[in-house]
Amino acid sequence: MNPARLSGRMKTVSMADRTLKKEDLGKLIDSVRAKGGRFVAPALLARQVVFRSVKSAEEVATGYILARNSFKEFLFPQTEVIAEFSMNKDSVGLKGVEVDAPETVVFGARPCEAASLKGLRTLFTWDFVDEFYTKREDKTVVITVGCTSGDEACFCTTVDLSPESTEGADVYLRETEDNGYTVKGLTEKGKKFLDTHDAVFTSGAAKERPLFKPETVPAVDLKRVSERLKDRAHYDDPVWAKLTMKCIGCGACTFVCPTCRCFDITDEGTAFEGERRKNWDSCQYDAFTLHASGHNPREHQPQRWRNRFMCKFNFYPEKFSSKGCVGCGRCIRVCPVRLDITEVMQEFSK
Ligand code: SF4
Ligand code: SF4
Structure with a gap:
């Protein structure tokens, strides 16, 4: 962990147009599920807070800083079938599969990670529209909650974001002193969501936590x-x-990172039938750039790390005008050897 870390408090800014009482979160979950949607929120699993599909307010974690995983896996699953194939002596058949894109609400995301969506969208529509991503994102409402706590790994303000950032969010919440939320619709999708579930929300002022x-x-x-x-x-x-x-x-840093999006395509099955899968991949693996000839242009780990850093601070901003790093600090928290990306940022600021 980079030792040069301190924390502070931001002045509060109220911009809410509704409130959500703590006891009404369950009603919101019921209302979303009654319309056939899934409700994704930070919840405890194996003693860790992770984004997962929940059915009740009791499952939703409180007091967490950031879920350990990014909610990207609900838009871009770790593995999914994108086609099926079959072969016989006369023909080869390739059949596409329908994108599984349920109406989804992501509740309790942090402002930093929501800012990753712009880069993901640009990447998945760059030279080819990847409907496995776009259809899911189109059907997802992202509800962020401004951070009232953080830790030494958080560095959103270093990459020009903050707990008040709204980039990528459809609805922005602030925690209130009575454990509820003030609610602000940001996008057309977010405002429509609030109107659809209007009965769950109340109006009136509430004191927001700093x-x-x-x-x-x-x-x-x-x-x-x-x-x-x-x-x-x-x-x-x-x-x-x-x-x-x-x-x-x-590769843990890449899997928890909200902006990392590399994948591989593999065919699995027998010589006669099987499925084509899209699986997460990581630039930190030695086989990531291994050529069929046996040559590997990134033979050593520092070369792979250099690529990851360049992707975040050169390729993404240059090619897509978007952030490659949103300062969530997940990669710092998860790294088993305590490699801190902010130390590399400091070194390359000289
Ligand atoms: S802090 Fe780490 S995990 Fe978070 S966006 Fe930046 S590179 Fe990814
Ligand atoms: S050791 Fe740390 S920096 Fe290296 S791949 Fe794993 S999490 Fe990433």
């Missing part, structure tokens, strides 16, 4: 990071090995 404010990581200059990464002279900089040699290539 927001947490992570201090910006000292000596980080995103412009300088980007400039240095554009200069290919950094490719052979020994600093990559110095900072990242301890990485064991487990």
Whole structure:
């Protein structure tokens, strides 16, 4: 963990147009489910708070900082079938499958992770419209809750976000002193959602809890990071090995990251029939860039880490005008060797 971390409090800004009482969260879940939707929220599983589909308010976690996983897996599942194939001596058949895209509400996401949606959308519609992603996102309402607590790994303010950011959210909530929420519809989709479930909400004022404010990581200059990464002279900089040699290539950082979206396509089954699957992949694996010839252009782990860092702070901002890192800190919390991306950001700010 980068030692140069402090925390503070933000001044509160009220912009709500409704309130949701604590005891009415269950009614909202029932109302969504009664219309055939799924309600995804942070909930305890194996002693960890993770996004999962819930059926009651009792399952929804409270007092969490950030779910351990990103809600991206409800738009971009870890594995899914995208086609089926069959072969016989006369023909080859390839059959597409219907996208499974249920009406979904993601409740309790944090503002940082919602900001990842712009980059995901741009990527999945870049040179080909991936309907397995777009159809699900179209049917998902993202409800963020401003953070009233955080930890040393949070660094949203360093990447120009904050607990008040609304990018990617359809509805923004603030916790209130009586354990309810103030509610603000942001997008047409969000406002329609609130109107559809209007009976669950109340009007009137409520006192909001103050927001947490992570201090910006000292000596980080995103412009300088980007400039240095554009200069290919950094490719052979020994600093990559110095900072990242301890990485064991487990890929955990990429799987929990809300902006990471690499996948592989595999055919599974027999020689005569089977299914084509889209599976999460990770640039931190040695086989990620392994050529059929046996040559691997990213043979060593620091080269793989360099690619991940460049993806976040050069490729995404340059190619898609979107954030490759939203400062959620998940990769820092999950890393088994305590490799902290903000230390690399500091190094490349010099
Ligand atoms: S790189 Fe780390 S801090 Fe940045 S968005 Fe991904 S998981 Fe969050
Ligand atoms: S979680 Fe840590 S050890 Fe694992 S691939 Fe990421 S940086 Fe490397």
